[in-house]
Amino acid sequence: MNKPIGVIDSGVGGLTVVHELMRQLPKERLVYLGDTLRCPYGPRTAEEVRRFTWEMVDFLLTKNIKLLVVACNTATAYTLAELQEKLSIPVIGVIQPGARAAIKFTTNNHVGIIGTEGTIRSNAYLDALHTIKSDIDVYALACPAFVPMVEKGILSGDYALDIIAQTLLPLKQFSNMDTLILGCTHYPLLKDVIQEVVGSQVTLISSSEETARETSTILELQQMLNEENEQCNHQFYTTGDVEIFTSLTNRIFNSSIDNLKSVSIEKVVI
Amino acid sequence: MNKPIGVIDSGVGGLTVVHELMRQLPKERLVYLGDTLRCPYGPRTAEEVRRFTWEMVDFLLTKNIKLLVVACNTATAYTLAELQEKLSIPVIGVIQPGARAAIKFTTNNHVGIIGTEGTIRSNAYLDALHTIKSDIDVYALACPAFVPMVEKGILSGDYALDIIAQTLLPLKQFSNMDTLILGCTHYPLLKDVIQEVVGSQVTLISSSEETARETSTILELQQMLNEENEQCNHQFYTTGDVEIFTSLTNRIFNSSIDNLKSVSIEKVVI
Known part of the structure; x- marks a missing residue:
C-alpha cells in the first residue's frame, strides 16, 4: 500500500x-x-x-x-x-514497544525507566509492563535536563557526561537493574554517554x-x-x-x- | 481475554x-x-x-x-x-518475526539463515527479508542433522559440537555475516554450541x-x-x-x- x-x-x-x-x-x-x-x-x-x-x-x-x-x-x-x-x-x-522489548531482554526482572517528567508521572511504562508481567521490579526516574540538551544539539562531550552522570545518580540505588528503557525518543541520541554512565552490564532499550x-x-x-x-x-x-x-x-x-x-x-x- | x-x-x-x-x-x-x-x-x-x-x-x-x-x-x-x-x-x-529482528540487528546487511531443508528450499526467509528490505545480502544453509539430534535430546557435548561445526562449514564463505537467523524452533536448544562455532561477533536471532x-x-x-x-x-x-x-x-x-x-x-x- x-x-x-x-x-x-x-x-x-x-x-x-x-x-x-x-x-x-x-x-x-x-x-x-x-x-x-x-x-x-x-x-x-x-x-x-x-x-x-x-x-x-x-x-x-x-x-x-x-x-x-x-x-x-x-x-x-x-x-x-x-x-x-x-x-x-x-x-x-512508543511506550508499549519499549516495555515489550524490556520484558524480552531482562533476565532478572529488574528494569529501569528514564523519561520526561510527564512520562514518568503518568506511570505509563509501569502500567505497560505490569499489564503483561506483574513481577517486573521497576525504578522510574525523570530526567528533565535531557530534552533541552538534545534540542540544543549537545549530544556528547564533558558537559553532557556531567549532566547525565548527575541526573542518573539515583539509579545507583537500583544497582541490580539489567535493563534500562530510554523512555523518550530524544534519549537514543545520548545513548553512548548513558551507556558509559550506567555500565556495559545494562542493556539499553531504545523505544525508537x-x-x-x-x-x-x-x-x-x-x-x-x-x-x-x-x-x-x-x-x-x-x-x-x-x-x-x-x-x-x-x-x-x-x-x-x-x-x-x-x-x-x-x-x-x- | x-x-x-x-x-x-x-x-x-x-x-x-x-x-x-x-x-x-x-x-x-x-x-x-x-x-x-x-x-x-x-x-x-x-x-x-x-x-x-x-x-x-x-x-x-x-x-x-x-x-x-x-x-x-x-x-x-x-x-x-x-x-x-x-x-x-x-x-x-515464526519466519517473519525472525526476519524483522534480523533487519533490526544487522548493521552491514549480511544475514545468514540456517533451517531445515524444507524451510531453506521454500525461500521463505529470503522472501520475508526482501519484501521489507531489498538490499539484504543472504546466505541460506540447510542443516538436516540438527532436528533429529535435538529430538534425541543431544543438546551439547563433543558429538553435538562436531556435527554443528561440520554442518556450518559452508558459512565460512560468508565471513562478513553479522547476524544469523536460527530458522528452526529446535535450534535455540543448540544456541550455545552454534555461537561457539560461528563466533561472538555474530548475533544469533532466535525465531522463538x-x-x-x-x-x-x-x-x-x-x-x-x-x-x-x-x-x-x-x-x-x-x-x-x-x-x-x-x-x-x-x-x-x-x-x-x-x-x-x-x-x-x-x-x-x-
Missing part, C-alpha cells in the same frame, strides 16, 4: 524513530511533523499535551496516512488510548528502534506494507524555525541515511 | 516458543500440540506438510483458541498465507524469542491480552509417546519455568 506512514513528535526526538523506520522499512514513505515551536511537552499538563497532539494528528490526516506513529513518549502516555479509539487507522505509541520494529509487524499483519521498491519522497514539517530544524536533522542523521536527500522540510502552522 | 493461545509444531522444537511465551506473556494460557509421531517435517513434501498442519489446526480449533502460533518454520513456510486467509483468528508464523515478542504486540493491538493474573493451566498434546515427550519437555525447560508444574500432557490421535 503506497500511502505514507505519519509520525508526530513534540520536536526533533521523533527523528530517531524516523531514522529507524527508514532503516528497517526502507520502502515506506514518511510524513513527519515536529511541534518544535511548543517543545518540550514533558513539563506540560495532560490537557495541553492532548490538545497539541490532536492538532498534529489533524494536520497529518490531511496527508492520507495509512498508520500513525506517536513518536513522543509524553504524547503516547496521555493520548494513545484516545487516538486508538477514535482513529480508523492503526496507531502505534522497537517502535520501528513493531510498525513493521503491524503493517504486515494488516497487509499494508509497501512492496514496491521505488524512491521514497519523505516530507518533514516543523512548527518552528526551518533552519534550526534542518541543522538538527542533519546532526541527528549524520550521513548514516542515504535517502535523507529525498526529504523536503517545510514550516507549517497548525 | 481469557481464551488460550494455540501453538502447533512438528515435535518438541515449538516448546522453545512456548518457553518464551510463558516468560514474555506469563498471564496467557497455552494449548500446545506437537506432531512428534510424524516429526521431522523438514524432508517432507509441501503437500504432506500442509495436510499435517491442517490436521493440527483443526484439533486446536476445538480448544477455542484466540490466536494461533505456527511454531514450526517448515509449516510456516508452506501454510502461513493459507492459514491467515482461511482462519478468523490471528495467525503468527521473536515470535513470542510479536505475539505480545498483536495480542495488544487486537485487545486480546489476558489481564487477569490467575494461575495458568497449560495443556500440552503430543501425537507420539507421552513419556518421551515429557522427558524431552523437562530437559528443554529444565527448571527455568516455574509454571511447568501446571502443565498437563496427553497423547492425542489427529
Whole structure:
C-alpha cells in the first residue's frame, strides 16, 4: 500500500524513530511533523499535551496516512488510548514497544525507566509492563535536563557526561537493574554517554528502534506494507524555525541515511 | 481475554516458543500440540506438510483458541498465507518475526539463515527479508542433522559440537555475516554450541524469542491480552509417546519455568 506512514513528535526526538523506520522499512514513505515551536511537552499538563497532539494528528490526516506513529513518549502516555479509539487507522505509541522489548531482554526482572517528567508521572511504562508481567521490579526516574540538551544539539562531550552522570545518580540505588528503557525518543541520541554512565552490564532499550520494529509487524499483519521498491519522497514539517530544524536533522542523521536527500522540510502552522 | 493461545509444531522444537511465551506473556494460557509421531517435517513434501498442519489446526480449533502460533518454520513456510486467509483468528508464523529482528540487528546487511531443508528450499526467509528490505545480502544453509539430534535430546557435548561445526562449514564463505537467523524452533536448544562455532561477533536471532515478542504486540493491538493474573493451566498434546515427550519437555525447560508444574500432557490421535 503506497500511502505514507505519519509520525508526530513534540520536536526533533521523533527523528530517531524516523531514522529507524527508514532503516528497517526502507520502502515506506514518511510524513513527519515536529511541534518544535511548543517543545518540550514533558513539563506540560495532560490537557495541553492532548490538545497539541490532536492538532498534529489533524494536520497529518490531511496527508492520507495509512498508520500513525506517536513518536513522543509524553504524547503516547496521555493520548494513545484516545487516538486508538477514535482513529480508523492503526496507531502505534512508543511506550508499549519499549516495555515489550524490556520484558524480552531482562533476565532478572529488574528494569529501569528514564523519561520526561510527564512520562514518568503518568506511570505509563509501569502500567505497560505490569499489564503483561506483574513481577517486573521497576525504578522510574525523570530526567528533565535531557530534552533541552538534545534540542540544543549537545549530544556528547564533558558537559553532557556531567549532566547525565548527575541526573542518573539515583539509579545507583537500583544497582541490580539489567535493563534500562530510554523512555523518550530524544534519549537514543545520548545513548553512548548513558551507556558509559550506567555500565556495559545494562542493556539499553531504545523505544525508537522497537517502535520501528513493531510498525513493521503491524503493517504486515494488516497487509499494508509497501512492496514496491521505488524512491521514497519523505516530507518533514516543523512548527518552528526551518533552519534550526534542518541543522538538527542533519546532526541527528549524520550521513548514516542515504535517502535523507529525498526529504523536503517545510514550516507549517497548525 | 481469557481464551488460550494455540501453538502447533512438528515435535518438541515449538516448546522453545512456548518457553518464551510463558516468560514474555506469563498471564496467557497455552494449548500446545506437537506432531512428534510424524516429526521431522523438514524432508517432507509441501503437500504432506500442509495436510499435517491442517490436521493440527483443526484439533486446536476445538480448544477455542484466540490466536494461533505456527511454531514450526517448515509449516510456516508452506501454510502461513493459507492459514491467515482461511482462519478468523490471528495467525503468527515464526519466519517473519525472525526476519524483522534480523533487519533490526544487522548493521552491514549480511544475514545468514540456517533451517531445515524444507524451510531453506521454500525461500521463505529470503522472501520475508526482501519484501521489507531489498538490499539484504543472504546466505541460506540447510542443516538436516540438527532436528533429529535435538529430538534425541543431544543438546551439547563433543558429538553435538562436531556435527554443528561440520554442518556450518559452508558459512565460512560468508565471513562478513553479522547476524544469523536460527530458522528452526529446535535450534535455540543448540544456541550455545552454534555461537561457539560461528563466533561472538555474530548475533544469533532466535525465531522463538521473536515470535513470542510479536505475539505480545498483536495480542495488544487486537485487545486480546489476558489481564487477569490467575494461575495458568497449560495443556500440552503430543501425537507420539507421552513419556518421551515429557522427558524431552523437562530437559528443554529444565527448571527455568516455574509454571511447568501446571502443565498437563496427553497423547492425542489427529
